[in-house]
Amino acid sequence: MANNHHHHPSSATPPPISAAFRMATWMYQSKSWVYSSVLVLCLCFSLLHVGAQNGITDPVEVSALREIKKSLIDPNKNLSNWNQGDPCTANWTGVLCFNSTLNDGYLHVRELQLLNMNLSGALSPQLGRLSNMEILDFMWNDLTGSIPKEIGNITSLKLLLLNGNKLSGSLPEELGNLSNLDRIQIDENRISGPIPKSFANLDKVKHFHMNNNSISGQIPSELSKLPELVHFLLDNNNLSGYLPPEFSELPSLLILQVDNNHFDGTTIPETYGNMSKLLKLSLRNCGLQGPIPDLSRIPKLGYLDLKSNQLNGTIPPDKLSDEIKTIDLSNNNLTGSIPSSFSELPQLQKLSVANNSLNGSVSSNIWTDRTLNSTESLKLDFQNNRLTDITGSTNIPQNVTVSLRGNPVCDSDNTSLVQFCRPENEDENNGTVLTNSTTNCPTALCPYPYEISETSPVNCFCAIPLIVDYRLKSPGFSDFVPYKSEFEGYLSSGLVLHQYQLEIVTFAWEKGPRLRMTLKLFPVYVENSTHTFNTSEVRRITNLFTGWNIPDSELFGPYELIKFTLLGPYANVFSSSKGESGIGKGALVGAIVGGIAGATALSAIVSLLILRMRMKRNYQATVKRRQMSKAFLKIDGVKDFSYSEMASATNDFDSSAQVGQGGYGKVYRGILADGKVVAIKRAQEGSLQGEKEFLTEIELLSRLHHRNLVSLIGFCDEEGEQMLVYEFMSNGTLRDHLSAKSKEPLSFSLRVRIALGSAKGILYLHTEANPPIFHRDIKATNILLDSKFTAKVADFGLSRLAPVPEIEGNVPAHVSTVVKGTPGYLDPEYFLTHKLTDKSDVYSLGVVFLELLTGMHPITHGKNLVREVNSAFQSGTIFSVIDERMGSYPSDCVEKFLSLALKCCHDDPDSRPSMAEVVRQLENLWLMMPESNTKLTEEVITAKAGKEVSPPSSSSEVKNPYLSLDISGSNLDSGVIPTIVPR
Numbered sequence: 001m002a003n004n005h006h007h008h009p010s011s012a013t014p015p016p017i018s019a020a021f022r023m024a025t026w027m028y029q030s031k032s033w034v035y036s037s038v039l040v041l042c043l044c045f046s047l048l049h050v051g052a053q054n055g056i057t058d059p060v061e062v063s064a065l066r067e068i069k070k071s072l073i074d075p076n077k078n079l080s081n082w083n084q085g086d087p088c089t090a091n092w093t094g095v096l097c098f099n100s101t102l103n104d105g106y107l108h109v110r111e112l113q114l115l116n117m118n119l120s121g122a123l124s125p126q127l128g129r130l131s132n133m134e135i136l137d138f139m140w141n142d143l144t145g146s147i148p149k150e151i152g153n154i155t156s157l158k159l160l161l162l163n164g165n166k167l168s169g170s171l172p173e174e175l176g177n178l179s180n181l182d183r184i185q186i187d188e189n190r191i192s193g194p195i196p197k198s199f200a201n202l203d204k205v206k207h208f209h210m211n212n213n214s215i216s217g218q219i220p221s222e223l224s225k226l227p228e229l230v231h232f233l234l235d236n237n238n239l240s241g242y243l244p245p246e247f248s249e250l251p252s253l254l255i256l257q258v259d260n261n262h263f264d265g266t267t268i269p270e271t272y273g274n275m276s277k278l279l280k281l282s283l284r285n286c287g288l289q290g291p292i293p294d295l296s297r298i299p300k301l302g303y304l305d306l307k308s309n310q311l312n313g314t315i316p317p318d319k320l321s322d323e324i325k326t327i328d329l330s331n332n333n334l335t336g337s338i339p340s341s342f343s344e345l346p347q348l349q350k351l352s353v354a355n356n357s358l359n360g361s362v363s364s365n366i367w368t369d370r371t372l373n374s375t376e377s378l379k380l381d382f383q384n385n386r387l388t389d390i391t392g393s394t395n396i397p398q399n400v401t402v403s404l405r406g407n408p409v410c411d412s413d414n415t416s417l418v419q420f421c422r423p424e425n426e427d428e429n430n431g432t433v434l435t436n437s438t439t440n441c442p443t444a445l446c447p448y449p450y451e452i453s454e455t456s457p458v459n460c461f462c463a464i465p466l467i468v469d470y471r472l473k474s475p476g477f478s479d480f481v482p483y484k485s486e487f488e489g490y491l492s493s494g495l496v497l498h499q500y501q502l503e504i505v506t507f508a509w510e511k512g513p514r515l516r517m518t519l520k521l522f523p524v525y526v527e528n529s530t531h532t533f534n535t536s537e538v539r540r541i542t543n544l545f546t547g548w549n550i551p552d553s554e555l556f557g558p559y560e561l562i563k564f565t566l567l568g569p570y571a572n573v574f575s576s577s578k579g580e581s582g583i584g585k586g587a588l589v590g591a592i593v594g595g596i597a598g599a600t601a602l603s604a605i606v607s608l609l610i611l612r613m614r615m616k617r618n619y620q621a622t623v624k625r626r627q628m629s630k631a632f633l634k635i636d637g638v639k640d641f642s643y644s645e646m647a648s649a650t651n652d653f654d655s656s657a658q659v660g661q662g663g664y665g666k667v668y669r670g671i672l673a674d675g676k677v678v679a680i681k682r683a684q685e686g687s688l689q690g691e692k693e694f695l696t697e698i699e700l701l702s703r704l705h706h707r708n709l710v711s712l713i714g715f716c717d718e719e720g721e722q723m724l725v726y727e728f729m730s731n732g733t734l735r736d737h738l739s740a741k742s743k744e745p746l747s748f749s750l751r752v753r754i755a756l757g758s759a760k761g762i763l764y765l766h767t768e769a770n771p772p773i774f775h776r777d778i779k780a781t782n783i784l785l786d787s788k789f790t791a792k793v794a795d796f797g798l799s800r801l802a803p804v805p806e807i808e809g810n811v812p813a814h815v816s817t818v819v820k821g822t823p824g825y826l827d828p829e830y831f832l833t834h835k836l837t838d839k840s841d842v843y844s845l846g847v848v849f850l851e852l853l854t855g856m857h858p859i860t861h862g863k864n865l866v867r868e869v870n871s872a873f874q875s876g877t878i879f880s881v882i883d884e885r886m887g888s889y890p891s892d893c894v895e896k897f898l899s900l901a902l903k904c905c906h907d908d909p910d911s912r913p914s915m916a917e918v919v920r921q922l923e924n925l926w927l928m929m930p931e932s933n934t935k936l937t938e939e940v941i942t943a944k945a946g947k948e949v950s951p952p953s954s955s956s957e958v959k960n961p962y963l964s965l966d967i968s969g970s971n972l973d974s975g976v977i978p979t980i981v982p983r
């Protein structure tokens with residue numbers, strides 16, 4: 001059952017002084033004289049209260065923490081705030097304290113929570129001086145060295161969590177002094193040597209997890225005295241000797257799992273048949289001999305795995321518990337027949353007796369006596385025995401698989417037996433299964449870090465989830481599907497959440513077998529609420545996981561917490577130094593953004609629908625107007641093509657000429673009468689604009705000339721068609737070159753150059769176009785590459801104009817429009833508030849940068865690129881996501897580029913760099929690259945010279961002089977001011 005610690009780390013309690021201050025401010029603002037005297041009292045009280053509560057950390061513990069940090073290597077600088085102020089009151093990362101002083105007048109460290117922080121180095125013996133500590137958590141780091149014996153001094157310790165490191169040496173005897181220890185997890189390390197006998201003194205230990213080490217020697221029979229022991233996991237070690245028969249006396253034991261050890265030549269103690277509480281017995285590959293003991297008296301045995309031993313004799317005939325779900329006796333030397341009691345097991349999912357010497361016949365009752373519902377399955381494996389016959393029906397119900405291959409029964413000519421004798425399907429049902437979408441919402445609808453809650457009672461609910469990587473260490477079943485919703489119920493009630501708030505995103509079987517899952521927890525849906533968890537909720541849920549306060553489940557067994565991802569507004573929940581009252585700035589921004597989200601997330605969807613309907617109406621109106629009057633317009637600098645010119649350039653819009661398809665319509669490669677190759681964008685129904693709007697846009701586009709923008713050559717506005725004619729980019733879209741199929745992957749330096757070019761093109765739109773233009777749909781398919789791989793931004797024709805000063809100097813900060821753009825690239829702020837700013841383009845370009853660095857798509861299989869890279873960045877594993885195909889590159893340049901990209905993708909627009917800053921940083925980066933000295937550097941050379949230079953190599957493509965972006969205000973001097981001449 002749950003070990004019920006109460007978690008009130010001091011960091012969870014807002015310092016009362018700030019609350020008082022806010023109250024004072026409020027009173028002042030409300031001009032309430034009546035309260036002024038109360039205010040004085042309040043302040044005095046608060047100050048007293050502060051004095052009583054705050055205190056300082058025990059100096060012994062402060063110096064111990066400093067020493068602990070010294071022996072760690074912390075590449076991600078997670079512990080950087082361990083140099084400043086007092087550990088307990090300045091909220092050092094991972095340090096949680098008692099929220100009041102103890103008798104000695106000091107605050108004391110209660111928990112050290114350093115889960116998954118990419119820490120290496122060693123554990124300092126100084127840990128022993130944190131003498132009031134209850135939780136020590138270093139799970140999933142890279143620690144080396146041995147476990148300091150001094151940890152044995154922390155007698156208050158309840159949870160010792162060191163699993164998932166590279167700790168070596170032997171288990172210190174002193175750990176046996178931890179008389180309050182509830183849980184010892186040292187699994188997945190490199191511990192060797194024996195289990196000390198002193199561990200028999202761990203009177204309160206329930207969970208003993210030491211699997212996947214190199215622990216050797218005999219399991220001390222003294223451990224059978226542990227009164228509370230529930231889970232004993234020692235699989236995958238080097239244990240030898242024999243299984244202690246005394247373990248049958250363990251009064252609380254539920255799971256005994258010691259697979260993959262070397263009890264060679266010994267037997268399974270007969271006493272084990274007397275275990276009264278046992279749920280799971282897993283003794284796979286242990287070198288065991290002799291008979292299988294009678295286990296029929298264990299009332300709740302649910303899982304029995306004795307695979308790959310040298311067990312002999314017959315299978316005990318007595319019926320096992322009704323709870324049994326898995327029986328695996330394969331790869332032994334068993335003889336005799338298959339017990340008829342196997343057909344009386346109502347919950348059986350898997351039975352394997354393959355690779356033994358069983359004889360006689362198989363009774364079809366095993367599968368015909370079971371009624372399976374649609375989620376249940378039954379897998380029966382009798383392969384490679386000496387079975388000669390099947391008695392009863394040879395019909396196999398759905399969801400049942402039966403295999404009898406390698407038995408004499410398969411040698412017969414009876415065709416009704418063929419179905420039992422086919423080779424096994426190789427797919428072992430251990431692949432990842434994605435949750436089926438139950439809503440009709442495109443998963444890409446919500447911008448990062450918002451995600452769609454598939455299980456929410458309202459449709460298309462976008463909220464920011466907590467993401468938990470979770471693993472069942474010793475599940476009591478072989479097929480999860482029938483228990484999936486029971487699991488959801490179990491875990492959500494353990495977390496005190498509604499079941500719909502929990503979503504299993506993926507699950508997959510791993511060696512063990514263990515069941516790995518990714519879970520998303522969503523906030524409650526409340527109309528007009530924040531769509532985020534508040535800080536105390538995040539802390540509450542985190543503490544339930546990291547303090548192991550979720551009640552154990554008999555069916556699901558112990559769990560492992562692999563990663564707890566606090567991203568977006570949750571990132572600062574545990575490091576409150578950035579904001580008052582213990583809430584990080586991110587959380588505040590999140591709450592505000594979320595608040596607006598409540599009002600707008602759904603309205604955005606409604607708006608989209610309304611927009612659609614309106615477009616349709618517009619289109620009909622346009623057609624009418626067109627029929628009545630054809631405007632005569634002339635725009636200088638671009639050519640007005642006729643429909644027939646367009647048709648002959650594209651062979652009547654033949655599908656072979658089509659080179660792309662966008663939101664606007666199809667794109668064709670065309671050859672004009674003069675031999676010039678062009679790209680023709682043909683608007684489709686829904687993209688057609690009013691004639692005046694169309695021509696206004698062309699007028700605007702015709703004025704834009706920049707080396708990194710695709711130039712408009714002409715347009716066609718005839719026969720109810722609207723087409724835009726652009727210069728043709730022979731190297732296609734950037735996306736084409738990033739896809740796995742591309743034959744010649746782009747080098748890193750070329751990627752930087754493409755990034756720089758794109759940023760310059762967009763900066764031009766933001767700062768030099770008049771009026772300024774926000775692109776609104778920057779994505780890798782809108783960045784085109786010419787024959788020299790110069791990046792050219794396309795599709796800004798669909799842009800809205802940037803804000804225009806209304807009254808002198810009074811520039812509105814944003815343009816409010818209907819949400820538009822491409823999923824995966826959408827700025828979350830824009831999505832939620834409809835406030836379009838230059839920073840929305842910065843966000844989208846940041847996503848393109850991440851694509852350049854990783855080669856990945858912004859959204860794949862529900863995974864969001866920004867989230868994936870952010871979390872790789874946080875865990876210090878960025879090089880695992882970098883595109884391997886870009887060859888060798890300077891790693892510091894890659895890191896700089898990546899960190900710039902992530903800054904561009906920050907949730908908070910104010911934290912993103914400006915486009916000018918992006919260009920500046922990329923130019924610096926480019927100058928660091930060896931390639932920057934070669935010919936390809938026109939851009940940088942030009943920028944440095946501060947002159948407008950037309951690069952000779954591409955002069956034919958560029959109509960206007962190259963415009964250096966370091967010089968402002970001199971760019972629209974191309975002379976051609978288009979004119980619109982109405983009829």
Ligand SMILES: *[C@@H]1O[C@H](CO)[C@@H](O)[C@H](O)[C@H]1NC(C)=O
Pocket residue numbers: 188212236260511512
């Ligand atoms: C434990 O060790 C076994 C055998 O080496 C390995 O197959 C398995 O993946 C390991 N499990 C974990 C969780 O590391």
Ligand SMILES: *[C@@H]1O[C@H](CO)[C@@H](O)[C@H](O)[C@H]1NC(C)=O
Pocket residue numbers: 270271274
């Ligand atoms: C099982 O328990 C019963 C009653 O406590 C005892 O009489 C019997 O000897 C035990 N069997 C074994 C094999 O230990």
